[in-house]
Amino acid sequence: SQTIHQWPATLVQPVGSPLSLECTVEGTSNPNLYWYRQAAGRGLQLLFYSVGIGQISSEVPQNLSASRPQDRQFILSSKKLLLSDSGFYLCAWSAGTSNQPQHFGDGTRLSIL
């Protein structure tokens, strides 16, 4: 069966520090991969998605970037964190057809001080 892993579960970082969040998927090949941010009371905001290695699409211009160095690895990064980057970050994967749901990781709670 397929599983998705995200780490770390929680992270506290100072303003201006770099960021790297990692997501890996097991048990499937060539998944679509997604990064979301969930701010308190504001629902889910799609940040990036990828349909293949090295293919990244950005939904919202911001202080973050994403990379997909391997088929089942998706990384969210920042060179200098802002206070506004605080939130709950979720990674998800799906098969590449419209009738398949997205499956989510357990998330990373990021607090910027």
Added chain:
Amino acid sequence: AQSVTQLGSHVSVSEGALVLLRCNYSSSVPPYLFWYVQYPNQGLQLLLKYTTGATLVKGINGFEAEFKKSETSFHLTKPSAHMSDAAEYFCAVSRNSGGSNYKLTFGKGTLLTVNP
């Protein structure tokens, strides 16, 4: 463009009472619809999905939803609420953003509180 509206950001029910969480969608093509549940500090878990076929869909934890095309609705119900159902619920519709990539458009979520 597709959109999802969840009526009621907060719903409160008594334990044992009917749960009804409302979701309306707009879509220019036949939709694929999903309900997710999120417990505090956890990711989203798929409750159920509608793709084609039977319009009444049964999911996990005793939940079900009915696709009504004429009403553009996909409301989530459970006959008898349990304390463990307290969580946030998200309705979503699938949309094609080109090629093999399909994105989900989410509603803003409904927080369900279950009172003893």
